[in-house]
Structures are given as structure tokens and as C-alpha cells.
Amino acid sequence: MKEKSLRRKDQIIPPKGKLGVLIPGVGGAVSTTFIAGVELVRRGLAEPIGSLTQLGTIRLGKRFEHRAPKIKEFVPLTDPGQLVFGGWDLYEANGFEAAMYARVLSRDHLESIKDYLTGIVPMKAVFDRRFVRNLDGTHIKKGNSLRKHVEALKEDIGQFKAANGLERCIMIWCGSTEIHLKQEAIHQSIDALQRAIDANDSRIPPSMLYAVAALECGVPFINGAPNLTLDIPAMLELAEQANVPIAGKDFKTGQTLMKTILAPGLKSRMLGLEGWYSTNILGNRDGLVLDDKDSFKTKEESKLSVLEYILQPHLYPTLYKNYYHKVTINYYPPRGDNKEGWDCIDIFGWLGYPMQIKVDFLCRDSILAAPLILDLVLLTDLAQRVGMNGIQEWLSFYFKSPMHKESLYPEHDIFIQSMKLKNTLRYLMGEEQITHFGLDYYLNGEER
Template identity: 80%
Template structure:
């Protein structure tokens, strides 16, 4: 895909009709908070706080004629009014019942939109307990092969589109973290992957079945968990063949968000790092899943990768070569969705004198993730209409472990990520880019 082949400004299709939002894990805390928030915004009961697409601005023009329109007024994005939700879950609870169970939103915020949430009825899920050991629901599809399950998901999508008059769709994974997988032979090529699906290979996870169904249906796929799903050569090849955008992985919300804000500051001031200890307490369903060591391993890999890429110890060995980095997550049911992340950061400055930074981020996991879901759905739909396909590196801003093309390093610095995202939008709308970091940051994504 070359930049010259993509649509620009007047050629970008105006979003028309309904945009289907397909959510594996639709009964979870993130998904129900996302849907409830969108409906509250549509009814004028809330503001879309945390959403870059809805509240963010973008600087345009030369120094003497700056303009700062809202992003939603600058780029032809779908409106939240256009979204229609559907999805799959291993539990039968409707959207209202699931939101009550999640205990993220208070009842007084759910009651005014209860009629909407009760219409969200999950479809039977693709589920294999080998991949999520601490959950066990009975609202599950049956099939003689993984290919049968893939076709069943594709049929669900087709029926949803027909029943609701859906013009186009985006699939976003809001399900649980699966056990840790390394890329193996079935993941290395599309032929090997499709053969593995046909042969019920145990290295093909449920999230991969959803992604396969989405891509074969021409639907963009967003990976909100650290699962090895589309971050494999087979899926990248399929996305390119079907000309479909893919993005991921693992929503960047609490503690890792803080790291991508603080670490660039340490590096900018050339302050050294001796150690960074991070621990979390979390009591929602995500915390329960991560109480299994194999699922935690998947999350740990995602969270540990951030500092190395931001600090670049190979360039600054005296500052960052030997720092110690530790991450733990502890399941603590009384805390529910109100996650608490503690960071003890040991740094050193002039003449090697030690200093410390202490961070106690008492956040709400799903409250931080919900606006990311909205932005990613709208941006993935935009990418599809522009003609972008394959890995969407310009959406790295939203992820702990951003997908990137082979041979390139992932970008983790939150501020560079934001520049890349906005420069991509500027390019498509025919506006002058902000070149603090150079045009290469844009062209690397599209060439």
C-alpha cells in the first residue's frame, strides 16, 4: 500500500448508513461501559470525556494562521448516532444485566438507558477453556471443527447486518486475555494457518477464529487484549489480501499509560533509571482471568515492552542499560473495576545521586478503556473508507504493544504517537503536517 494510492480529502467517502460494532466479550465490563456511554452521549446525558475523536482538536495551518477545529469536524468520521452494537459472550445476560454485574456504572446512570441496554442480547460465543482457564460459561457455540465455528461467526455477522440494515462493520475484541502463545509454524503463513484451522490445531485460539471471520468478511479487526491474534504473519497477509485494516494490541489505560507519559520525560531530561517496580490490584473479571499465571504471562509481556523501546538503552547505556523492571497484578475482589496501580521508580541524576518517584494511580479500568473503543471503531472505519489496509501503525497511540511492520521498532512514546496520528489525519485532509518529528513518521506507516 503506497500513500499515492490512498484517497485524499474530496475522494474520501462520506460515512452513510449504520456502522455495526461487533464485540467479542460484549457482556464484559469494558464493552458494557462503552455501549452505555455511547448511548448516554446520544441522549445528551453525558459528555464523551476521554475520546480524542469527539473532544480533541487538531492544529492546522501555518504559524500566522493557526486553526484548531475539533477532530470530528475536520475528518469525515461516522457519528456515534450511527453505531449499532452486537456481539458474543459466554454468558447470556443482556447488556443491562451485564452492566449491573460489572459494577462499573452506578444504577442511576444505567436506568435512563435501560431500554437500550436490554436490547443488546449476546450471541453464543466461540470459547475454549484451555485459553481462559478462570472463566466457564455455557452460552457457547458447538461445531465439529474450528472452520465450522468460523463459518458460524460469519453467519452471525451476515444475519446481524441484514436484520439491522448495516452498511459496514468494525470488530473490536473486548474479551478476556488468553493464555500466552508464541508464534509457531501454523501462524507463519496464511496457508499453514488455514490448514491448522481445518485440522483443529490446538495452537489456534478463539480470538483468532473471530479475527479470521472478520477479515474473511471484509471487516476491520481491532485487538483490545494482549492476545496473539492478528499480530502474526498469517493474519497480516490475510488483511492485505482482503484489503482490511487491523490494529492492536492491548488497550493502553492505567499503569502503562502513566509509563508512556513519565518515561519520555525522564529521557528528555537525561535522568537515569535504576529500577521501576509496578504492582496492581484489580477485582473485576479481567483481574480474575489474570489470576491465572498463563494469562498473566500474556499481559506481562505487553506491559514490560514499553520502557525498553522508549528509553533506548542501546543509545544511552550509562542511563538505562541495567535498570530493573518488575510488573505484578494481584486479584483483589473488593476493588472491582477500580484498579489501583502503584509505581516505585528509582532514578538518578547529576553525579549519580539517587532520587525516587512514587505514583499511586487509582483509576477505573473500563472508564479509561471505553473512549478508546469509540475512537478505534471510528478510526478503523475511516481507514477502511480511505483504502488503508494491513497494520494501522498510526493508531499506536491507543495500545500497550502497538503492532508494527516487520523490521521497524514499535513506537511507545505517547507524544510521538499522538503526532503520528494527527499527521496522518492532516495528510489525508490535504493539510500541512506538523514536522517536529519529520515526514518519515507518516510515510513509514503507509509505504
């Protein structure tokens, strides 16, 4: 991505026409909550609570100027009314049936848009049970040829665009967490990855096939799970070659959201950490998938990395060198999507005296994830129209395990992430970066 090739201010291509949103896992709790929520908002039956693009403002210029427009009025974002939804799922239930099964939204909400949701019919998914062992899909593409699966997905994308009169699409992975994978030789270049696909290599998971299909069709890909999918040189190369943005990974919703809020506060006050014990009980399909130890390993890595990067124990050994960090997830069907996250945090302060913080977050996973998906779709579409290809680190705000350039460390502090996101928007629109310096208001006898 070269700065001179970026479109800024009036050069940004306007969001003309409809924007397609293609979702692997379109029948899951997160996806149906997102789609139903957007339709309820479009009909004036609900508010888009939690969406920065819809409700957030952005400060511009000096404080005494009092300029703080809504983000959606400041940058040329696609209106949610222009979104068209489609996708793939392991089960053939339509949007209404899937949303009723998920039991996230009320029957009253779903009945009011039943006509719309019934029309969301999933395409057959690419599925390999070796990578998600606790699910057994019935609505899947036949055969074992990985190349034919990629081509079938590309055909699905083309047909979806043609059927809905679309020029632009975004693909966002809302499917399950796959088993833990590590980078290997087959991931190091486009050629190596393509050869592996042609050879039906058993180390290529379905999520990578979706990503390859999207990027080869010029469709940006967002990874909402902790899967390896995009975190390989071949995908970075493919995204740059196709001149499309990629973003990920793993939506930052419940317990990790709390960590990225609390840990920066502890560090800013130079309070020490003895240990942080986190446990979750969750009963939806995500909980079932994570009941497999190898899928949990993928999620665990995503969750554990947060504190290490925020607290920087190598810089503050007295405070953080030997803290103990434990994360567990327990599948408990009665809770459904209503996850409970317990955090027991042992800290110490002045002279080393101990203190405790206990958090019991009775959250709703899909309710927290849905507005993130809306923002990510709209902001990634903006990035595409601006000409920002490859990793979109400025969208780290939305992810547990943000993608980043290899030579950099990831930024997990949610407050720094928020500043990066808004400063990127200011940059694109030709506005001054906000540093919160503040001393300039008091120097040289300035009156304001």
C-alpha cells in the first residue's frame, strides 16, 4: 500500500449502489443477530446500539472549535439500507428459522421481520469435519477436491452479485473456530498455497478456501474467528496482488473486551498484577465447537496474548514479570448465547500490598458482536474505495488478536486502538491528527 496511491477527501470513490455482505456461517447466532438487527434498524424498530459508525462522533480540530460530527456524516460510508446479505451455512435453515433456533432475539422482534428473514437462504457450505470436530453439517458441497470447492465458491460469489445487481461485496467469516494450526511451508507463498490446494493437502482448512475465493474475486475478507486463515504470507501476497483489504482476527466481544479496558487502566496507574484467572460458561454452537480441545487451543491463544502485549512485562518487570494468566471456556447448554465471564484479578499497589478485582460479566455474545460486524463491513468497504490494500491494522479496535505487519507488535490497548481508528479517518478526510497534547492552549498567553 503506497501513500501516493490512496484516494483522500473528495477523491474517495463514493459508495454508489448496494453493497453485498457474504457470510460463511450465515445461519449462526452472530450472523442472524447481525442481519436481523440491521433490518430492524432499517425499519425504525430498533437502534444500532454498539455501532461506532452509526452512533459515534469524531472530534475535529481544536477543542474550542467544538466540531464533533457523527462519523457516518464525516466519512463517505455506505448506508446500512444499501446492504444485501447472503452466505453459506452447514444447515439449510433460512434466516428466520436459524434466528429462532439461536434464541438471541425475541420472538416479537423476529416475527416483525419474518418476511425478510425467510428470504435469507444459505448456499451450501464448504465443510471438513477434521477442522471443526463437534459439528456435523448436512448442507455442504459434495466432493473432496479443494480446487473445485474454491471454484464453486467463486461461482457462488458471481451468481450472488449478478442476482442482486452488485458491483461491490465484502466477505466476513462468522463461521466456527477451527482446530489450532501453525504456519508451514505450504503457507509461505501464493504458488505454494495454490499447489497445496491442487494436491488436496489435508492442512488446508475451509476458511482458507473461502479467503482464496474472495480475494481472487477482488472481494475483501474479514476474519471474525481466531483461525489461522489470513495470518500467512500467501494471503498477504494474494491480498496485495488483488489490491483488496483484509482484516482480523477474532471479534472482540465479552471477556477480552473487559481485559482491554481494565488492563490499560492498571498499567497507566503502575499497579502490579499477580494473576488473572478468566473462565467462561457458554451454551451456543460456539460453546459446543470450543468444547473440542484443539478448537479451544485456537481460541486460547487469541485470548492469552492480550495481557502480554498491553502490560509489556519486559519494560515493567517489577509489576508484571511473573503474573499468572489462565483462561478456560466451559460448554454449558442451558445458557445458550448468554455467556457468563468470570474474572478474578489479583493486583498489588503501594509497597506491594495486595488487592483484588472481581468481574462477573453476564454478556450476550451475539449482541456484542453484531455491531462490530456492521462497522467492519462499512469501514472495510471504505478502505477498498480508498485504495487501502493488505492488512488494515487501523481496525484493531474490533479484534482480540489484531493483524499487524511482521516487524511490529500488535496494539491491544482499546483506547490506543480507538485513537488509531479515528486518526485514520481524520487523515483520509484531510483533517489534523488529534494528539491530546493540550499544552499549546496555555503557552504564549493564548486566550482560548
